[in-house]
Amino acid sequence: MSSSLQSTKKFLVFLGKSLYTVLEALVSTIIPKPRKNVAGEIVLITGAGSGLGRLLALQFAHLGSVLVLWDVSKEGNEETCKLAQEAGARRVHAYICDCSQKEEVYRVADQVKKEVGDVSILINNAGIVTGRKFLDCPDELMEKSFDVNFKAHLWTYKAFLPAMIANNHGHLVCISSSAGLIGVNGLADYCASKFAALGFAESMFVETFAQKQRGVKTTIVCPFFIKTGMFEGCTTGCPSLLPILEPEYAVRKIIDAILREKLYLYMPKFLYFLVFLKSFLPLSTGLAIADYLGIFHAMDGFVDQKKQR
């Protein structure tokens, strides 16, 4: 076959595949994919000691999963463990783990493999925020942001992905942020760590896809502010388009995205449009929109919870 005939054939196959996938996506927006059953799955949640991590644990308890809870805070994690048992969890295993320490992640991961088994749903949720302007932020705090919000994801993948690949079964969940999609003043180190987490999770999705490891799923979550206390005092300039989210709502959406094996979940929905606008609007228009949405002043009232304690 001549090379021009070959490239025409390749292009037609590509066109057919593209049309098919667009149609498939349209059908699945009308008839959503059924929710998968996670009863008996071993679900590891990092940062399970409060906020989203705790609420996720309670939801997975209702769904009959085996829970593995990690947190640097013993007190918070034990409380989640108790609440999950009260919520009907059949098996809950709580571990103290400082996710910013690579060796500790590997050590506790080995313990989990021996004591519980192969983790099949890994939720990288632990997170911290410094909330300081770049030049006011000490180096060690910026390094900590990266260690917890991003680098911990590398180590947990190294620890748990091989078994998911071997079993052709697993789900990797990355809790990033709207700050992983759009840069925000006063949040430079946090944004950078969340962009990194998103980039890593997306690349690993492509890597597993290209290697035909189709049993390993990925979900990347990018929420705007949620009322968990992490971003206490932060504001939105436009609550109708960019509302500060209720934790219960956010967790409901996250669980739904995991069970329907959605790759991306941005909350609120307006974020999808914002990211689309960012890709082509003139810079001055983008900045005017950011100003209208109150982005430049969103962090002005930030209250550092760690300093309060």
Ligand SMILES: NC(=O)c1ccc[n+]([C@@H]2O[C@H](COP(=O)([O-])OP(=O)(O)OC[C@H]3O[C@@H](n4cnc5c(N)ncnc54)[C@H](O)[C@@H]3O)[C@@H](O)[C@H]2O)c1
């Ligand atoms: N709250 C928001 O507005 C918001 C918005 C977007 C994304 N997020 C992300 O959602 C995730 C959960 O945040 P949240 O709102 O529930 O906050 P949170 O502070 O209530 O929970 C974070 C948990 O992570 C734990 N943690 C912190 N450092 C750790 C470490 N080194 N090792 C292990 N655990 C550690 C904390 O002890 C805490 O239990 C975070 O990744 C956060 O960045 C939050």
